[in-house]
Amino acid sequence: MGTVMALDVSMGKSYKVVYDDQQCLSEGEVIHSQAGFQELLYEIYTLPEDLMLVFESTGIYSKTLETFCQKNQLRYCLLNPLAAKKQLEQGTLRSWKTDKHDAHKLAQVHRQNDRPEKLDQPDIYHDIRDLSRFYQEVEEDIKRTRMYLHNALQLSFPELERFFSSRVTPYALTLIDLFPHPDFVLQTSKTKIKNLLIRSTTKKISENRAKQNASEIFEYAKESYPAVSSSSVKLKRFNITQDNFFND
Incomplete structure (x- = not known):
């Protein structure tokens, strides 16, 4: 599956896990700030080049993380909420939810799902959509x-x-x-x-x-x-x- 970094996004922060062949390499909280994103970028530079970031589109809260990926030319998959929910339900009957659990689950089922990489578009398309x-x-x-x-x-x-x-x-x-x-x-x-x-x-x-x-x-x-x-x-x-x- 390569190396995947899955993030469960919430207001002002994300919970991050890094997996390589179903093995968790690291996990922790990422604060959506200059220092928090700089620390995350340092970690990303230590990981293999095939790294893919995966996170759910949560409206205004995930926009900051998406901007971080675009500015640093990082590969990422942006999941719509319905697709993310369906993927999180794979292989489990548990209905409880925590940020840690969702992040781990998004990473663990990465190989089982066809997640297209989000390709950046010229600013004019973003402006027209906005x-x-x-x-x-x-x-x-x-x-x-x-x-x-x-x-x-x-x-x-x-x-x-x-x-x-x-x-x-x-x-x-x-x-x-x-x-x-x-x-x-x-x-x-x-x-x-x-x-x-x-x-x-x-x-x-x-x-x-x-x-x-x-x-x-x-x-x-x-x-x-x-x-x-x-x-x-x-x-x-x-x-x-x-x-x-x-x-x-």
Whole structure:
């Protein structure tokens, strides 16, 4: 099987074992720090050139170890969690788990499994993958925020959503911030609402448009039957600026 170094990765450290033909040559803890990785590199230089590092992909925790392998041009196998779990179950019925046990088991079953070596790719591919993942995370955040706004407005001022298109715009967020509850509208005047709309939004809006919107908001407020009061904690989560509104 050659020489294999198996590592069980956890937060900030790994448990490492080195095997040669099913015989354990060494084992111990590796701290994910400059000193810890330098000590590991010294040990690797004393081992045969056919050494293969094996560890499971554990998201952010294994990324540091993978970077160490890439920077030092070390051969390594990065196992996905399902493959690692399946391999750890080979030849044993024990369900208990420890870092030491998993590291030893990963090394012992190395010969029985076809573990492809992870080949390094140009940075551009890593950047594209990271950007794609970041884009998906932003999309999910937008969906959650839109759903939260919808649910909150259905409790406090559902008619306000008539102003919105299929997406949440800065102007829509301004309306929510200023008028999260019909009581805030009915306690003032249309003229004051119009002036507040003109000053508070980054969108260029004419005085006639602001006047029309103020009239519509006022009519919606008179129709609305909110499920929560204007002092509800749910409204405070809108991060509204009621003091500025009433002192205007």
